[in-house]
Amino acid sequence: MHSVLRGADATVPAGQAVAITGxxxxxxxxxxxxxxxIERADAGVVEVDGRNITALAEPALTLWRRAHVGFVYQFFNLVPTLDVLENVRLVLELNGVGNAEARRRGLAALADVGLRDRAGSAVDQLSGGEQQRVAIARALVHRPTLLLADEPTGNLDQESAALVLPLLLSLARSGGAMLLVVTHDAQLAWRLDxxxxxxxxxxxxxxxxx
Ligand SMILES: Nc1ncnc2c1ncn2[C@@H]1O[C@H](COP(=O)(O)OP(=O)(O)O)[C@@H](O)[C@H]1O
Ligand SMILES: [Mg+2]
Known part of the structure; x- marks a missing residue:
């Protein structure tokens, strides 16, 4: 068997922002x-906020992830059949937040990324950089403990890319979330802790x- 991770071990204090390169x-x-x-390791333990998530069975793990994790992907992964606000508020609905509250918080999250006025737009009407900002709003709207971003600027032009990491960083900090970002951009990486x-x-x- 080919092992990808062998003894990868790190402790990240609450609220810290970490760049992962390689x-x-x-x-x-x-x-x-x-x-x-999302994937299970064959061995080892992942603890978040004092909780051993490797010990959780489905569906407890799904519920935990939905409540405590935000994920930003390289290719945005927005739902094309939902409009911008619907994409952002979906996770709140899955967490049982009521309609009016989900709308209010969804719009506030969009305002945080400067896209409040695009709430009713179709996803495919937005540029790549705007779609990634929607994805950031979606990842943070439920105030996760853990914000994960896998090469979030990998599919963006330089100008949009330059906006994304500082935005992730400042929103993670203001929300008190721990941030793990995979990035190849060494200069951007050093803006993190x-x-x-x-x-x-x-x-x-x-x-x-x-
Ligand atoms: N679903 C999978 N099945 C088998 N091997 C995989 C799978 N996903 C990734 N790998 C392998 O695991 C290794 C690490 O992949 P990945 O985590 O995607 O690396 P990175 O994100 O650093 O480029 C690679 O050798 C890759 O080929
Ligand atoms: Mg990768």
Missing amino acids: RSGSGKSTLLNIVSG RVLELRDGRLWEVAQSP
Whole structure:
């Protein structure tokens, strides 16, 4: 069997923002998927906020993820048949938030990313950069403990990309969320609190060059 992660171990304090780097195929996406419980590891433990999520069975794991995790993907993963606001408020509805409250919080999350006036737009009417900002609003609307982003700027032009990481960072900070971002952009990575490199299945602390 080919092991992708072998002893990858790190402790991230609440509210810290961490960049994860590593070459293609090093297991960055696998790591984020395991941290969020989308994939299961064959061995090892993931603890979030003192809770051992590896011990949770479905559907408890699904409920935990829905309540406590926000995920931003490289290719946005918005639902094309829903409009912008519907995409953002969906997670609130899944968490049992009522209609008026879901609408209010969805619009507030869109305002946070500067897209309040696009609430009724179809997703495909937005640019890539705007779609990623909607995805950020969706990832944060339920105030997750853990915000995960897998190469969130990988599919954006430079100008849009330059907006996305600072936005993720400031919204994660103001919401008190722990942020893990996979990024290849070393300059952007250093705007976060800490950089970890995934190499040979392990996480290595990267020291900032002077
Ligand atoms: N569903 C899968 N089944 C088998 N191997 C996979 C699967 N997903 C990823 N891999 C392998 O796991 C390794 C890590 O992949 P991935 O986590 O996507 O790396 P990264 O995000 O760093 O590019 C790679 O060798 C990849 O080929
Ligand atoms: Mg990947």
